[in-house]
Amino acid sequence: xxxxxxxxxxxxxxxxxxxxxxxxxxxxxxxxxxxxxxxxxxxxxxxxxxxxxxxxxxxxxxxxxxxxxxxxxxxxxxxxxxxxxxxxxxxxxxxxxxxxxxxxxxxxxxxxxxxxxxxxxxxxxxxxxxxxxxxxxxxxxxxxxxxxxxxxxxxxxxxxxxxxxxxxxxxxxxxxxxxxxxxxxxxxxxxxxxxxxxxxxxxxxxxxxxxxxxxxxxxxxxxxxxxxxxxxxxxxxxxxxxxxxxxxxxxxxxxxxxxxxxxxxxxxxxxxxxxxxxxxxxxxxxxxxxxxxxxxxxxxxxxxxxxxxxxxxxxxxxxxxxxxxxxxxxxxxxxxxxxxxxxxxxxxxxxxxxxxxxxxxxxxxxxxxxxxxxxxxxxxxxxxxxxxxxxxxxxxxxxxxxxxxxxxxxxxxxxxxxxxxxxxxxxxxxxxxxxxxxxxxx
Numbered sequence: 001x002x003x004x005x006x007x008x009x010x011x012x013x014x015x016x017x018x019x020x021x022x023x024x025x026x027x028x029x030x031x032x033x034x035x036x037x038x039x040x041x042x043x044x045x046x047x048x049x050x051x052x053x054x055x056x057x058x059x060x061x062x063x064x065x066x067x068x069x070x071x072x073x074x075x076x077x078x079x080x081x082x083x084x085x086x087x088x089x090x091x092x093x094x095x096x097x098x099x100x101x102x103x104x105x106x107x108x109x110x111x112x113x114x115x116x117x118x119x120x121x122x123x124x125x126x127x128x129x130x131x132x133x134x135x136x137x138x139x140x141x142x143x144x145x146x147x148x149x150x151x152x153x154x155x156x157x158x159x160x161x162x163x164x165x166x167x168x169x170x171x172x173x174x175x176x177x178x179x180x181x182x183x184x185x186x187x188x189x190x191x192x193x194x195x196x197x198x199x200x201x202x203x204x205x206x207x208x209x210x211x212x213x214x215x216x217x218x219x220x221x222x223x224x225x226x227x228x229x230x231x232x233x234x235x236x237x238x239x240x241x242x243x244x245x246x247x248x249x250x251x252x253x254x255x256x257x258x259x260x261x262x263x264x265x266x267x268x269x270x271x272x273x274x275x276x277x278x279x280x281x282x283x284x285x286x287x288x289x290x291x292x293x294x295x296x297x298x299x300x301x302x303x304x305x306x307x308x309x310x311x312x313x314x315x316x317x318x319x320x321x322x323x324x325x326x327x328x329x330x331x332x333x334x335x336x337x338x339x340x341x342x343x344x345x346x347x348x349x350x351x352x353x354x355x356x357x358x359x360x361x362x363x364x365x366x367x368x369x370x371x372x373x374x375x376x377x378x379x380x381x382x383x384x385x386x387x388x389x390x391x392x393x394x395x396x397x398x399x400x401x402x403x404x405x406x407x408x409x410x411x412x413x414x415x416x417x418x419x420x421x422x423x424x425x426x427x428x429x430x431x432x433x434x435x436x437x438x439x440x441x442x
Contacts, residue, residue: 001341002255002385004298005040006409015301015343015383018409022303022343025414026381029405032323033303034392036068036417038076038410040299041388045080047262048291054263055270057287062106064247064292065091067389072408072417073296074098083126085290089116096123106244106288108155110177111135117142127151129205129244131178136192136199143198153205153244154179154193156186158224160208160217177207181228190232201238203285204228207246210293213258215268218245222269226276233282244288245269251297253386254337262294293389300388302328302404303343306380307359317354319376324358324365326398328384328391332364340368343383348374356382360399392418400426 003009010016014023018037025033045061052059062083065074069086074095077084083104086092095105105125109116110132117139120128130136130152143150155178179186186204193201206221222245229240250259270287277284304321311317330336340356342348350372358365367384376382395403402425406418 001346002252002339004252004385005037005043007037007301009346013345013347015341015346017301018414019412020409020414022301022383023381025407025409026303026305026343028414029407029416030420031303031305031381032321032327032404034327034387034404034406034418035301035303036296036388036406036408037299037301038408041073041076041296042080044262044291044295044299045077045082048266048289048295049081051263051266052270052287052289055266055287057270057273057284059286060104060288062104062288062290063295064290065095066393067292068296068300068391068393069094070392070406070418071098072406074100083288085292089113089119092116092120092123092125102126106153106290114138114142121146121148121150127153127202129153129155130189130193131155133189133192136189136196140196140198149198149200151200151202152193153202153242154186154189155205155207156181156189156225156228158206158208158221160221160224178205181224186228187232190236190238194236194238203240203242203244205244205246205288207290208248210248211250212248213250213260215260215265218265218269219272221245222272222276226273226280226282229277229285230280230282239283240285242288243273243285244290247290247292247294249291249294251294251386251389254339259294297389298386300386300391302384302387302391304382304384306376306378306382308378309354309376317352318357319354319373319382320357320359321367321382322359323401323404324360324367325362326358326360326401327395327404328367328387329394329396330390331366331368332362338368338384338386340371340373340382340384342374342376343381345374345380351375356384360401397421397426402426
C-alpha cells in the first residue's frame with residue numbers, strides 16, 4: 001500500500017487524509033466524493049517555487065488550471081505566489097471570481113474566440129500565449145480597438161516527442177498546437193508579431209507533453225528553443241525575455257511509475273537554460289513553467305461506496321461502485337492505471353483480484369483492472385488514489401448522474417469546495433419548447 005501526503009491508516013483501520021477519517025467524510029458528504037489534501041497541494045507549490053528560487057533565475061510558476069479548476073484551488077495558487085494558466089472563458093471567469101490577480105493570468109488555447117479574447121483584454125490579463133496566425137491578427141485588432149498593447153508569447157512546437165501517451169504528447173511536429181520550429185513557421189510568426197503595433201513579444205512557449213518521467217526531453221527542448229532564440233536575435237534583432245517550457249512533470253499513479261523529484265526537473269531545466277544561453281552570450285531569460293498534474297494529482301483521492309458484484313468463474317470478478325467514467329474518464333480515454341484500497345477496512349488481508357466497474361451504461365465504464373482487495377461487501381468504501389488531476393475537471397453528467405462534491409481537508413477540518421450537484425441542477429438549463437409541452441408540463 002502506497003500512501004502519500006497526509007494520508008495514513010488510523011487506529012480504527014480506516015484511511016485518514018488531512019486528519020479526517022474517510023468513513024466520517026463519506027457519512028457527512030456522501031459518495032462519490034473528491035477529497036483534496038490541501039497540505040500536499042501547498043507542499044508541491046512550494047517545492048516548485050523554492051527550486052526555481054535556488055537557481056537564481058527570474059521565474060514564474062503558473063498553475064495549469066485545466067488539471068483542476070475551482071475557485072478554492074485558484075485561491076491556494078494565489079496565496080502560494082503562483083501565476084495561473086487558463087484556456088477558456090470558464091477557467092478565466094473562475095479565476096477572476098476567486099479574486100486571482102489578472103496580471104498573473106496567462107491565456108492559452110489553439111482556438112480562442114473573439115468573445116474570450118475580449119473578456120481577457122477587459123480583465124487586463126498578464127499574457128496571451130498565441131497559437132496561430134489567425135489568433136495573432138485577431139488579437140492585435142481587438143487590442144487596437146481597445147487602445148491596448150498586450151504581452152504575448154508565441155507557442156512553438158520544437159519537434160521533441162515526449163515518452164508518453166499519444167493523446168497527451170504535444171511537442172512533436174504533428175501537433176494541433178503552435179507554430180512549427182522545423183518548417184520555418186515559427187520564424188515567420190516572430191516577424192509577423194514584430195510588425196503588429198498592439199502586441200508586445202515577450203518570448204516563446206514550448207510544451208512537449210504530459211506525465212514525463214525523465215529530463216532529457218526538457219533539455220532537448222531548451223536546446224532547440226535556445227538555438228531559435230539566437231537565430232532570431234542575430235537575424236531579426238529580437239531578444240526573448242521569457243522562455244516558457246510548459247509542464248508535463250510526471251507523478252506516481254501505480255507501482256512502477258518513476259517520477260523524479262520536482263527539484264530535479266527544475267535543476268535540469270535551469271541548468272540547460274544557463275548553459276545554452278550563456279554559451280551564446282545571450283541575456284538569461286525569465287523562465288516560466290506550468291505544472292498542473294504534478295501540483296494536484298497525488299493530492300486527490302476519490303471515495304466510492306461499493307454496491308453490487310458479479311463473479312464470472314474463470315474470467316473475472318466485477319465490483320461495482322457508485323461512480324465511474326462520469327467522475328473519472330481517464331481509464332476509458334487513456335487506459336490509465338490507479339491504485340485503491342478499502343478505506344473502511346484498510347488493514348484487512350487481500351483475498352481476491354477484482355475489476356472495479358462503474359454504474360454507467362457502458363461496457364467500458366471501468367476504473368481499475370485486476371485490483372487486489374479484501375472480499376468487498378456492499379457498503380464498503382473504496383478509495384482510489386491520485387485522482388486530483390483531470391478527474392473533476394473532465395467529469396460529466398453522462399446518464400444524468402450528478403457530479404460529486406469536492407472537499408478540501410487539512411488539520412482535521414473538511415471544507416466543501418464544490419457542492420454536490422442536485423437533481424434540479426441536472427435539469428437546470430433544460431427548456432421544453434412550447435410546441436413540445438404536454439398538458440402535464442404546462
